[in-house]
Amino acid sequence: MHQSICIDPLPTNCCAGGFCPGSRERDFYNLAVFFYGCNFDCIFCQNSSHKRIDSAPRIDEENFVNKAIENEKIFCICYFGGSPEPHLPFALKVSEKILESKSMRICWEWNGCGNEKLVRKAAELSFKSNGVVKFDLKAFDKNLSLALSGVTNERAYSNFRMIAEKFFDKREEPVLTATTLLVPEYIDKGEIENIAEFIAELNPEIPYSLLVFHPSFYMSDMPITPRKQVDECYQAARKYLKKVNVGNIHLL
Numbered sequence: 001m002h003q004s005i006c007i008d009p010l011p012t013n014c015c016a017g018g019f020c021p022g023s024r025e026r027d028f029y030n031l032a033v034f035f036y037g038c039n040f041d042c043i044f045c046q047n048s049s050h051k052r053i054d055s056a057p058r059i060d061e062e063n064f065v066n067k068a069i070e071n072e073k074i075f076c077i078c079y080f081g082g083s084p085e086p087h088l089p090f091a092l093k094v095s096e097k098i099l100e101s102k103s104m105r106i107c108w109e110w111n112g113c114g115n116e117k118l119v120r121k122a123a124e125l126s127f128k129s130n131g132v133v134k135f136d137l138k139a140f141d142k143n144l145s146l147a148l149s150g151v152t153n154e155r156a157y158s159n160f161r162m163i164a165e166k167f168f169d170k171r172e173e174p175v176l177t178a179t180t181l182l183v184p185e186y187i188d189k190g191e192i193e194n195i196a197e198f199i200a201e202l203n204p205e206i207p208y209s210l211l212v213f214h215p216s217f218y219m220s221d222m223p224i225t226p227r228k229q230v231d232e233c234y235q236a237a238r239k240y241l242k243k244v245n246v247g248n249i250h251l252l
């Protein structure tokens with residue numbers, strides 16, 4: 001499987017760090033699993049190194065499981081990338097094997113447009129293990145999503161709804177969080193208001209992070225998100241949701 005693996009000390013720069021007690025653990029580690037490849041093709045991709053699949057390191061199931069189990073200090077696994085959806089059959093299998101031997105939080109950081117059955121299984125693993133499913137909810141408007149990411153992303157919103165309805169109010173610690181990248185001029189307060197309203201209809205306690213954009217990939221000639229846009233988007237999200245924060249604030 002094409003992936004690179006790092007063992008990072010907690011707290012990491014996890015996008016759910018502000019809401020997850022795991023991020024406040026000391027003397028423990030996060031196994032960060034970067035999958036190459038993605039089912040989106042965003043022109044603002046903030047992790048475009050995932051496209052270099054030919055040069056990606058590989059690891060098989062057995063070695064992966066051993067790596068996670070052998071280190072007693074590993075507290076959580078975060079699958080990200082690229083995006084983990086194309087790799088879910090592998091990731092689900094190894095996660096189930098790991099949990100048979102050891103308690104560990106299983107987390108996903110993704111665009112959310114995976115096969116519904118596999119996404120449900122992934123969320124069940126997070127729910128049982130005290131992990132978190134972190135959706136990067138991109139444009140709400142279908143045409144905007146098509147323009148920015150090359151796909152419409154209704155599946156992300158229907159998967160988010162499915163996980164919120166099935167799991168969110170059944171655990172004290174949040175099992176589900178969302179982020180949105182504030183692409184300058186494109187993801188504006190109107191877009192954020194629509195996304196926040198959608199989340200709030202499911203549960204206004206779901207944590208939501210707005211991420212400041214930095215220029216990258218085909219949008220490397222764009223500015224960092226203007227502060228005015230950040231402030232307007234924050235106010236728009238707070239109209240609906242109780243737990244909103246701004247990530248990458250050091251870029252402003």
Ligand code: SF4
Nearest residue numbers: 014020022023076107
């Ligand atoms: S448990 Fe999950 S959400 Fe919490 S710090 Fe680790 S990877 Fe992030």
Ligand code: SF4
Nearest residue numbers: 038040042045082111
């Ligand atoms: S979903 Fe994320 S990793 Fe995939 S292309 Fe878009 S920004 Fe890049």
